[in-house]
Amino acid sequence: xxxxxxxxxxxxxxxxxxxxxxxxxLMRVMPGDALIALMGESGNVGEKELAKLRKDLGLDKPYHExxxxxxxxxxxxxxxxxxFTNEPIPxxxxxxxxxTLELAVLAMVLGLLIAIPIGVLSATRQDxxxxxxxxxxxxxxxxxPDFWLGTLVITFAAIWFHWIPPIGYVSLWEDPWxxxxxxxLPAAVLGFRLSAATMRMTRSTVLEVLKEDYVRTAxxxxxAGRIVVYKHALKNALIPVVTIVGGQLGVLxxxxxxxxxxxxxxxxxxxxxxxxxxxxxxxxxTNLMLVAGTLVTLNLLVDLTYAWLDPRIRYA
Amino acid sequence: xxxxxxxxxxxxxxSAASMTAIAVGGVRAQASAQGTAAPxxxxxxxxxxxxxxxGAMARASAWDPPVLDPRHTQSVGLYQFAGLVHNRLVRxxxxxxxxxxxxxxxxxxxxxxxxxxxxxxxxxxxxRKGVKWQNVAPLNGRExxxxxxKYCYEAYAKEGVQAFTFQEIEGMELPDxxxxxxxxxxPNVLFAHNMAEPVAVVFAKEVLEEDGDLxxxxxxxxxxxxxxxxxxxxxxxxxNPDYYDAGRPYIDQYTILSTPDDATRxxxxxxxxxxxxxxxxxxEMETIRKTNPQAQMHAYHNTLAPFGLALAQDRPPYxxxxxxxxxxxxxxxxxxxxxxxxxxxxLGWGVPWIYVQxxxxxxxxxxxxxxxxxxxxxxxxxxxxxxxxxxxxxxYYEYFPQMSSQVxxxxxxxxxxLNIDIKIQKLDYTTYYGRYVExxxxxxxxxxxxxxxxxxxxxxYHYLHSKSTKNFFxxxxxxxDELTTRLRQTPDAAAQKVITKKIVDREYDQVFRMWxxxxxGFLMFQPHVRNxxxxxxxxxxxxxxxxxxxxxxxx
Numbered sequence: 001x002x003x004x005x006x007x008x009x010x011x012x013x014x015x016x017x018x019x020x021x022x023x024x025x026l027m028r029v030m031p032g033d034a035l036i037a038l039m040g041e042s043g044n045v046g047e048k049e050l051a052k053l054r055k056d057l058g059l060d061k062p063y064h065e066x067x068x069x070x071x072x073x074x075x076x077x078x079x080x081x082x083x084f085t086n087e088p089i090p091x092x093x094x095x096x097x098x099x100t101l102e103l104a105v106l107a108m109v110l111g112l113l114i115a116i117p118i119g120v121l122s123a124t125r126q127d128x129x130x131x132x133x134x135x136x137x138x139x140x141x142x143x144x145p146d147f148w149l150g151t152l153v154i155t156f157a158a159i160w161f162h163w164i165p166p167i168g169y170v171s172l173w174e175d176p177w178x179x180x181x182x183x184x185l186p187a188a189v190l191g192f193r194l195s196a197a198t199m200r201m202t203r204s205t206v207l208e209v210l211k212e213d214y215v216r217t218a219x220x221x222x223x224a225g226r227i228v229v230y231k232h233a234l235k236n237a238l239i240p241v242v243t244i245v246g247g248q249l250g251v252l253x254x255x256x257x258x259x260x261x262x263x264x265x266x267x268x269x270x271x272x273x274x275x276x277x278x279x280x281x282x283x284x285x286t287n288l289m290l291v292a293g294t295l296v297t298l299n300l301l302v303d304l305t306y307a308w309l310d311p312r313i314r315y316a
Numbered sequence: 317x318x319x320x321x322x323x324x325x326x327x328x329x330x331s332a333a334s335m336t337a338i339a340v341g342g343v344r345a346q347a348s349a350q351g352t353a354a355p356x357x358x359x360x361x362x363x364x365x366x367x368x369x370x371g372a373m374a375r376a377s378a379w380d381p382p383v384l385d386p387r388h389t390q391s392v393g394l395y396q397f398a399g400l401v402h403n404r405l406v407r408x409x410x411x412x413x414x415x416x417x418x419x420x421x422x423x424x425x426x427x428x429x430x431x432x433x434x435x436x437x438x439x440x441x442x443x444r445k446g447v448k449w450q451n452v453a454p455l456n457g458r459e460x461x462x463x464x465x466k467y468c469y470e471a472y473a474k475e476g477v478q479a480f481t482f483q484e485i486e487g488m489e490l491p492d493x494x495x496x497x498x499x500x501x502x503p504n505v506l507f508a509h510n511m512a513e514p515v516a517v518v519f520a521k522e523v524l525e526e527d528g529d530l531x532x533x534x535x536x537x538x539x540x541x542x543x544x545x546x547x548x549x550x551x552x553x554x555x556n557p558d559y560y561d562a563g564r565p566y567i568d569q570y571t572i573l574s575t576p577d578d579a580t581r582x583x584x585x586x587x588x589x590x591x592x593x594x595x596x597x598x599x600e601m602e603t604i605r606k607t608n609p610q611a612q613m614h615a616y617h618n619t620l621a622p623f624g625l626a627l628a629q630d631r632p633p634y635x636x637x638x639x640x641x642x643x644x645x646x647x648x649x650x651x652x653x654x655x656x657x658x659x660x661x662x663l664g665w666g667v668p669w670i671y672v673q674x675x676x677x678x679x680x681x682x683x684x685x686x687x688x689x690x691x692x693x694x695x696x697x698x699x700x701x702x703x704x705x706x707x708x709x710x711x712y713y714e715y716f717p718q719m720s721s722q723v724x725x726x727x728x729x730x731x732x733x734l735n736i737d738i739k740i741q742k743l744d745y746t747t748y749y750g751r752y753v754e755x756x757x758x759x760x761x762x763x764x765x766x767x768x769x770x771x772x773x774x775x776x777y778h779y780l781h782s783k784s785t786k787n788f789f790x791x792x793x794x795x796x797d798e799l800t801t802r803l804r805q806t807p808d809a810a811a812q813k814v815i816t817k818k819i820v821d822r823e824y825d826q827v828f829r830m831w832x833x834x835x836x837g838f839l840m841f842q843p844h845v846r847n848x849x850x851x852x853x854x855x856x857x858x859x860x861x862x863x864x865x866x867x868x869x870x871x
Contacts, residue, residue, distance in 0.1 A: 030747075031743075031747045031751075084382060084383070085382070085383060085531070085547065086383070086529070086531045087547070092547075095546075095547075151577070151579040154577075154579055154580050154583045155579050155582070155583055157583065158582070158583035158584075158586040158587050158607075159586065159607055162586070162587050162588075163587055164580070164583045164584065164587050164589070166589065167376055167573045167575055167580070167584055167589055167590075168549055168550045168571070168573045168574075169546075169549045261576045261577050262577045262579065262580055263577075263580065264376075264549075264573065264574060264575045264576065264577070264580055266546075266547070266548035266549050266574075270548055270576075271548075274548075277744055277745055277746060278382075278745075278746055279746050
C-alpha cells in the first residue's frame with residue numbers, strides 16, 4: 001500500500017509540471033494585456049510607464065525565465081502578488097478557499113443526503129411510482145443549469161417569502177447562524193445538481209448488486225430487507241459512486257463560480273474567473289495549479305477509498 | 317462572434333423576467349408599451365421636512381473597486397464611495413441646493429472661495445479653515461492645509477489615469493497656510509470645473525508616503541470614514557463626527573454590498589436588504605413595482621450617450637466623410653430606442669445637451685446625418701466609390717445586455733442598406749479595453765467615452781482635441797482643435813454655449829463620433845429614503861455618491 005501511494009505521488013509530479021506548463025502557456029497566448037487594462041483607463045497608456053511596470057513585475061523577461069521564476073515561487077510557497085490589486089496571493093486565497101470549501105462540502109453533503117436514499121429507493125422499487133419520481137428528479141437535476149436554478153431560487157424566495165440569504169459574507173466562526181443562512185440555498189442548488197448523477201449511479205449499481213448471488217443468499221437467510229440492502233448491497237454498490245463523488249468534489253472546488261456570483265459569495269470561483277478576465281497572471285496561475293493539485297490528491301484518495309470499500313482490491 | 321446566440325445573460329434575464337412576471341400575478345409582456353407611454357420623472361425634488369439623523373443604509377452594488385488608489389483608476393467601483401471618504405476642492409451643487417437637475421453651478425468644497433487672473437492662467441483658491449482629516453492614524457484629525465492639496469495634485473500629475481488633467485498645471489504656490497495658487501501652462505476658464513470632477517478627490521499625503529501607494533488605506537476629509545473594505549464582500553462607511561459641514565452626514569452607516577448578479581440585487585431590494593437599486597429598463601422597473609409598490613423611482617436624467625460606433629477614421633474607407641455620413645444615415649437609431657430601450661432611451665449624442673440648449677434634443681437638432689435615410693446613404697456610398705459595399709470588423713465588449721442587441725441591429729442595418737458585411741467580435745473586457753485604448757485597430761469598434769466626467773472641458777477638449785490622450789475616437793480635426801481650445805479661453809457663459817454648439821454641429825456634420833442610442837435607466841429607492849435623487853451627469857449609486865452625505869432616512 002505504501003509503495004502504491006509513493007508511486008502515485010511520484011507520478012503526480014510530471015502531471016503537475018505538465019499542468020503548470022499548460023496553465024502558463026495559455027495565459028501567455030491569451031489576447032489582452034493586464035497592464036494596459038490596469039494603466040489605460042483614461043488613455044494614459046504611456047510606453048515608458050508600461051515598460052517600467054513590466055520590468056517591475058518581471059514580465060519583460062523571456063518566457064522560460066518567467067516560467068522558472070514562477071515555478072520556483074510555487075515550490076517555495078511564495079506565489080507573489082496580484083498584478084491588479086497588489087494583494088499577496090496567499091492572503092486572497094486564505095479568504096477565498098474557506099468559502100468554496102464550505103460551499104463544496106455542504107453541497108456534497110446535501111447532494112449525498114438526497115441522492116443515496118432516493119437512488120436506493122428507486123432501485124428497490126424499480127418501475128414503481130417512487131422510482132419514476134426519483135428518475136424525474138434526477139433528470140431535472142441534470143437538465144437545470146446552476147445559473148438558471150440559482151436565479152429562480154433567489155427571485156422566488158424574495159417574492160414568495162420576502163427573504164433571501166443575507167448578502168455580505170461572514171465566516172462560520174464569526175457568525176455561524178448568519179453563515180448558515182448564506183450557504184444553505186447555494187449549497188442546495190449545487191447539491192441538487194450533484195445529486196442527480198449520484199442518484200442515477202446509485203440506482204443502477206444497487207440494481208446490479210441486488211442481482212448478485214450473495215444478496216440472494218442474504219435474502220435466503222431471512223435477513224431483514226433493510227439489512228440486506230444497506231449492509232450487504234449498498235456498500236458494494238458504492239464503489240462507482242465514490243468515483244463520481246470524488247470527481248464531483250474536484251468540479252466543485254473549481255466550478256462554483258456561477259453560484260458564487262448569484263449568492264454573492266467571495267470564493268475561489270470568483271477570484272479565479274475575475275483574475276482571468278483581468279489577465280492577472282500570477283493569481284490565475286496559482287489558483288489553477290491549486291485546483292490541479294487538489295484534483296490529483298482527490299483522485300488518489302478515491303483510489304484509496306476503493307480498498308476500504310472492497311477489501312479484494314489490493315495495491316501491490 | 318456571438319451575434320445571434322442566446323447567451324447566459326440573455327437567457328437568464330429572459331427566464332427571470334418571465335418567471336417573475338408569472339409569479340407576481342401575470343405581468344403581461346409589457347416591454348415596449350409601458351416604456352413608451354409611462355411618464356417617469358427624472359428628478360425628485362428635495363424633501364421639505366427637517367432631516368432626521370441616524371440609521372443605516374445599504375446598497376447591493378454590481379461594482380467592486382479594482383483598487384483603492386484614485387491615481388490608478390476612474391472606475392465607478394471606486395467612486396461609488398471615494399467621494400464620500402474624500403472631498404474635492406470645488407464641487408457642483410447638490411440636489412437640495414438647486415431647483416433643477418441641470419444646474420451646473422460650482423460650489424466650494426475644500427475651497428471656500430476662488431479667483432482667477434485676467435488671463436485665466438492663475439487660479440487662487442482660499443482653503444476652508446478648520447477642515448480636519450479623519451481621526452484615523454496617521455492623520456489623527458490634523459488640520460487640512462493648502463500644502464496637502466498641492467502635494468495631492470502633484471502626485472496626480474506625476475502618474476496615473478488623471479495625469480492629463482493635472483499636467484496642465486505649470487506650478488503651484490502657497491502664499492499662506494490656507495491659500496493655494498495654481499499656475500497653468502495655458503489659459504483655461506474651466507479649470508475649476510475640472511477640479512470638481514468626481515475623480516479629483518484630495519487624498520492624504522501621509523498614506524502615500526508611508527505605504528508608497530494608496531492601495532491599502534483610504535483616509536480623507538469627507539463625511540464618511542472607511543471602516544471596512546473586504547474585496548468582493550462589502551465596503552462599510554461610518555459617519556465622520558468631525559466633518560466640516562456640521563450636522564452632516566445624517567446617516568450613521570452606509571454599507572455597499574458587492575452583489576455581482578442582477579437578479580440578486582433585485583431580490584435584495586425586494587426584501588429590503590438594499591435601499592437603492594438601478595434598473596436598466598421600464599419593464600424591469602415595473603416588475604419590481606409589482607412587489608414594492610411604495611418604492612420611489614425616477615428616471616436617470618439622460619444627457620449624453622457614452623457609447624457609439626467608433627471608426628478607424630484615420631484610414632480608408634472611414635477617412636472619407638461621405639462614408640461616415642452614409643453609415644450614420646443607414647442606421648435606424650429610433651428602432652434601437654423603441655425595441656432595445658423600450659422607447660425610453662435617447663438617440664445619442666456625445667456632448668451633454670445641457671451645455672448647448674435648454675431642452676433635450678430632438679432628432680432634428682442632431683442634423684441630417686443622424687436621420688435614418690437609407691436611400692441617401694446608398695447614394696453617398698456610391699459617390700464615395702463603395703456602391704457595392706465592403707467587408708469590415710467590429711469588436712466590442714458587452715457592458716450591458718442591450719449593447720449586444722444594438723450591435724446586431726447595426727450589423728443588420730448596414731448589411732441591408734449599404735451591403736457592408738460586418739464580422740462581429742465580442743471580446744472580454746481586458747482584450748477589448750487594451751485593443752480599444754491602444755487605438756491601432758482597423759474597422760469598427762463599439763467605442764466609449766469615460767462615464768465619470770461632468771465638466772464641459774472634459775467632454776470637449778479632453779475627448780475631442782487631437783493631442784488629448786483621452787481622444788479614443790481618434791478625432792483629428794483642426795477645426796475642432798481650434799474650437800475646443802477657444803472654448804477653454806472663453807469666460808462668458810453665453811459665448812461658451814455658442815462655441816459648444818459649433819463643436820457639436822461640427823461633430824454631427826463630420827460624423828466624427830457616431831453616437832448610438834442609450835438609456836441610463838432608472839433609480840429606485842426604498843420609501844423611507846430622502847434626498848437621494850441624482851442630478852445631471854451623475855448617479856447617486858455611482859459618481860454622484862457624495863449625494864449620500866445629504867441623504868436621510870424617514871423611519
